[in-house]
Amino acid sequence: MKGNEALAEAAMRAGCKCFFGYPITPQTELAAYMAKRMQKNGGVFLQAESEIAAINMVLGAASTGVRAMTSSSSPGISLKSEGISYLAGSDLPCVIINVERGGPGLGGIQPSQADYWQATKGLGHGDFHLLVYAPASVQEMVDMVVKAFDKADEYRMPALILADGLLGQMMEPVAFPEIKAEMPDKSSWATNGHKNKREHHIINSLYLTPDELEKTVLDRYERYAVIKENETDAETYLTEDADIVVCAFGATARVVKSAVNDARDQGIKVGMFRPKTLWPYPNKEIKKACENASKVLSVEMNMGQMVDDIKLALNCEKPVEFFGRTGGVIPTPAEVLAKIKAMGGNN
Amino acid sequence: MNKINVITGHYGSGKSNLSVNLAIEAARSGRHVTVVDLDIVNPYFRTADFKELFGEKGIELITPSYANTNLDIPALCFDLERIAAEENGCLIVDVGGDDDGAVALGRFADGLNAGGDLDMLYVFNRFRYMTRTPDEAAELFYKIETASRMKHTAIVNNSNLGCETTAETVESSLEYADQLSRLVNLSVAFSTAPKSLGMDDRRFKSIDVYVKPVWDR
Secondary structure (H helix, E strand, C coil), rough: CCCHHHEEEHHCCCEEEEECCCCCCCCCHHHHHHHHHCHHHEEEEEEECHHHHHHHHHHHHHCCCCCCEEEEEEEEEHHHHHHHHHHHHHHEEEEEEEEEEECCCCCCCCCCHHHHHHHHHHCCCCCCEEEEECHHHHHHHHHHHHHHHHHHHHCCCCCEEEEEEHHCCCCCCCCCCCCCCCCCCCCCCCCCCCCCCCCCCCCCCCCCHHHHHHHHHHHHHHHHHHHHHHHHCCCECCCCCEEEECCCCCHHHHHHHHHHHHHHHCCCEEEEEEEEECCCCCCCHHHHHHCCCCCEEECCCCCCCHHHHHHHHHCCCCEEEEEECCCCCCCCHHHHHHHHHHCCCCC | CEEEEEEECCCCHHHHHHHHHHHHHHHHHHCCCCEEEEECCCCCHHHHHHHHHHHHHHEEEECCCCCCCCCCCCCCCCHHHHHHHCCCCEEEECCEEEHHHHHHHHHHHHHHHHEEEEEEEEEEEEHHHCCCCCCHHHHHHHHHHCCCCCCCCEEEECCHHHHHCCCHHCCCCHHHHHHHHHHHHHCCEEEEHHHHHHHCCCCCEEEEECCCCCHHH
């Protein structure tokens, strides 16, 4: 399947009953697939009048306790950011998919990873985080969508899949896992009608006193501490004896893995570290992966947005260099290999 | 004599990869070859990506003016009917996916139908999501004919699972191909198998895989 189609199919299999979207290249196949299949699956597909309307429809649907999703590409995600902040402030679970394209501004339609900062640091105003997953294959898109719905429900917060146009448009074989049909119990908070049998529930992100608001934020940060401890995930590849560890996320990691294999063929001791969760960042995992390395390289389809997170995770104990292409240009394995050699990768 | 091959099919069925193979094969036989990228519904993984390769092989490539740029607009700035009339060798038209993509072909139907020796090939991959059963593939087949106002002349079995394609993958598709052939009452022109599988028997046409991600090139 194509990445965008697989994201949609996985969401439906994970019990997504409401999808609200608005077309934008390179994620449109996702919405198109939903349009064709959602109704047959007993769900709702709605093409909203704008990205802002779509994210607010997600807020409404998520309030009732159903699994809801929206998707877009970079400029559209910026438009959704206000609604995402409201979702986080209302402790509502949902899944948001960003199939990134080149930016800033209207940018271009070719693949990019330049929304790393936006996804991990600032997708909306206020003190909050999103769970951020970065798939590197079509199969992982499937697995991460299912996981994102589960974790969003578990922690009552929005989860974001940070994909890119390359993954969205490419085709790979996929297998769909057995998915348990039972949905988590949301009866303690969902606004799905009290029928005069219980107190009414309130979904809200407005608090009348600063103390009240502060308490909701502090409660949320207690949950974030648990998430940081338990929800990090990463892949390591040939890092045990590596002198240089190359860090990359998403589709770029596929390019890097190819370059690492080429370097190993030439006897250069190099490995790869790939964060699968971008928030929480896998600090422990990267520290371990870089234990024996003298240098670290970050390869990204942006201008080096992940570099600071690597430095923080390593307490700035190792030099972190950067190689990247941006604006929709995809780095090649040959370019990455040349950079590894320029860094003096040892045999 | 002018030979025209029109390639249609589901999104991701392998139209572009087949078009590149057919173009290179025709060029090898010494004919003048022109490839027209008629895809104005999806800007990625298209024949326009092979400009350099075609240049090396002396194959002429005609694409929408804005192919492979950030200007994602469905505009065709060439006259396919005139190209079909003037081409004196082999013309390959790579059409966009589904009936959505075939609408653009319909604009040129009269000229192409009136032209020379025309083959319109319906490419299918039984592993794609919209053509999992022969019935679904047949439904799309007719939708494409309606949108393009043209009739297919044969079907091409291009069933594969990308880099995970094995001999068993392609062999298991032969029965499906026969079923579809009976449903649409057209013969299977050929079934493809990636050259790397070495399946050079009479049942398969060995093809090169040109459409692949940057890390596999």
